[in-house]
Amino acid sequence: MSASVLFDTPGPRTRRRVWIGSIVAALALLALAAAVAGRLAAQGQFAAAKWAPLYDPSDPTFATVWSFLRGGLVNTLQAAGLAMALSLAVGTLLAVTRVTAAPTWRWLVVGLIELLRGIPVVMLIFFAARVLPEIGIDLSLLWYLVLGLTAYNAVIIAEIVRAGLASLPRGQAEAAYAVGLTPAQTLRLVLLPQAFRVMLPALISQLVVVLKDTSLGFIISYEELLRRGQIAIQTLQNPLQTFLTIGMIFVAVNYSLSTLAEFVDRRLGRVRAGTVTGGEDAEVVQPPEPSRLGG
Amino acid sequence: MDVILDNLGLYRDGFLKTLQICLYAATGALALGTVLAGMRVSPVPPLRWVGSTWVTVFRNCPLTVVLFFVAFGLPEIGINGAYFWFGITGLVIYTAAFVCEAVRSGINAVPTGQAEAARAIGLTFDQSLRHVVLPQAFRTIVPPLGSVIIAMIKNSAIVGAFGVGDDLFSVGDTLTSARGEAALPVLTGVILGYLALTLPAGGLLAVLERKTAIAR
Numbered sequence: 001m002s003a004s005v006l007f008d009t010p011g012p013r014t015r016r017r018v019w020i021g022s023i024v025a026a027l028a029l030l031a032l033a034a035a036v037a038g039r040l041a042a043q044g045q046f047a048a049a050k051w052a053p054l055y056d057p058s059d060p061t062f063a064t065v066w067s068f069l070r071g072g073l074v075n076t077l078q079a080a081g082l083a084m085a086l087s088l089a090v091g092t093l094l095a096v097t098r099v100t101a102a103p104t105w106r107w108l109v110v111g112l113i114e115l116l117r118g119i120p121v122v123m124l125i126f127f128a129a130r131v132l133p134e135i136g137i138d139l140s141l142l143w144y145l146v147l148g149l150t151a152y153n154a155v156i157i158a159e160i161v162r163a164g165l166a167s168l169p170r171g172q173a174e175a176a177y178a179v180g181l182t183p184a185q186t187l188r189l190v191l192l193p194q195a196f197r198v199m200l201p202a203l204i205s206q207l208v209v210v211l212k213d214t215s216l217g218f219i220i221s222y223e224e225l226l227r228r229g230q231i232a233i234q235t236l237q238n239p240l241q242t243f244l245t246i247g248m249i250f251v252a253v254n255y256s257l258s259t260l261a262e263f264v265d266r267r268l269g270r271v272r273a274g275t276v277t278g279g280e281d282a283e284v285v286q287p288p289e290p291s292r293l294g295g
Numbered sequence: 296m297d298v299i300l301d302n303l304g305l306y307r308d309g310f311l312k313t314l315q316i317c318l319y320a321a322t323g324a325l326a327l328g329t330v331l332a333g334m335r336v337s338p339v340p341p342l343r344w345v346g347s348t349w350v351t352v353f354r355n356c357p358l359t360v361v362l363f364f365v366a367f368g369l370p371e372i373g374i375n376g377a378y379f380w381f382g383i384t385g386l387v388i389y390t391a392a393f394v395c396e397a398v399r400s401g402i403n404a405v406p407t408g409q410a411e412a413a414r415a416i417g418l419t420f421d422q423s424l425r426h427v428v429l430p431q432a433f434r435t436i437v438p439p440l441g442s443v444i445i446a447m448i449k450n451s452a453i454v455g456a457f458g459v460g461d462d463l464f465s466v467g468d469t470l471t472s473a474r475g476e477a478a479l480p481v482l483t484g485v486i487l488g489y490l491a492l493t494l495p496a497g498g499l500l501a502v503l504e505r506k507t508a509i510a511r
Contacts, residue, residue: 250357
């Protein structure tokens with residue numbers, strides 16, 4: 001443990017106490033785990049029949065189950081990818097409108113953003129699935145899910161983009177105007193590319209949120225990973241094992257994305273001039289001649 | 296809009312149920328999240344591991360999967376109860392991970408020099424924690440903690456979608472599916488109900504943020 005605001009560097013007596021504490025805590029945790037495992041074993045949750053379809057390749061249903069779940073994962077990724085791409089497009093448009101528009105318009109955009117941020121995403125998905133068919137827009141389940149997710153995430157991305165634009169030095173826009181670029185060209189060629197670069201970690205983190213929220217597709221019966229899991233359970237009769245497996249898949253995918261976001265953040269932190277992100281990697285050596293982005 | 300007025304009682308009950316879920320879950324998540332944050336910054340390694348594993352797992356796992364796991368898992372280890380409580384348990388387990396991160400980041404944001412100065416003038420561990428570190432940490436925690444709670448209010452709709460019964464989301468589901476009412480007015484009413492919770496919460500948070508802001 002590096003220098004903590006809470007504790008001094010421990011001396012020999014404290015170290016001994018920490019050791020004793022560790023052993024007691026570890027024993028307590030093991031006892032808890034053993035109690036839970038005992039109860040589960042008594043309920044027959046460790047029976048091979050419950051696990052084999054998921055973890056034993058020699059089981060006759062193994063291949064079928066996994067190809068079924070893999071299809072669900074593909075559907076999940078497809079919905080998340082589409083929702084993310086659409087959110088990015090709509091969110092950028094909203095942010096640009098908010099930054100450039102006349103005050104009357106800006107008020108509208110701000111109102112829309114605040115409103116959509118206050119509505120549960122599951123409600124928006126449900127709304128899309130129920131209301132759109134009613135007014136004669138018949139789409140596939142995938143698109144109801146994507147539209148619901150987009151409505152929710154576009155406004156969040158709009159805020160991220162706005163923060164990214166605000167973080168750029170004023171001189172960037174001034175220089176662009178000085179060389180004769182129009183406001184639209186300035187945004188497209190100078191400001192947005194730099195803003196996206198700054199925002200990349202936040203955008204990847206948002207992708208994790210989108211990916212988690214695709215699992216709400218089960219409410220409108222879109223066959224993403226979780227819904228497929230539910231269907232599989234009806235024949236396999238092993239809810240705990242299947243949900244555990246699906247949870248692990250989600251955690252693995254999202255944890256990789258979070259790690260990627262941190263990695264990108266560190267890389268950008270090193271390039272960005274003058275700003276040190278601090279935290280655990282505060283000792284990262286700054287380049288001797290800090291190169292300001294774009295000149 | 297007649298359908299909203301005709302079922303005003305149903306909407307009111309749903310709103311109160313959602314409010315109830317949110318109050319229970321917020322209390323539980325704040326308590327559990329603070330304990331987890333305490334574990335994460337404690338000097339005892341096994342406790343730190345529990346804290347960080349909890350955060351990694353539940354921040355990356357969809358709430359839906361957590362809810363399913365709670366609803367199917369707890370009865371297997373002999374804990375039975377109404378689905379209402381399972382829903383709240385799932386929401387608490389999930390939200391606590393985010394509360395933990397908010398609290399921990401607040402503690403980490405206090406510069407080490409503050410605690411060093413407190414010790415230098417002879418304050419004991421308890422005193423430096425109570426008078427120096429925690430008051431500063433709490434102020435930093437307010438904005439992220441507020442966002443976590445507002446997100447939790449919105450997530451309570453997912454608990455409702457599982458069929459807790461009679462909460463705001465279920466009202467929309469009942470009226471559109473079971474009674475075949477037109478979805479647009481019904482769901483607009485439900486959305487207004489959620490906005491009546493989240494918008495004031497957001498406003499309250501903004502006020503709190505202004506009051507507790509510190510220059511650093």
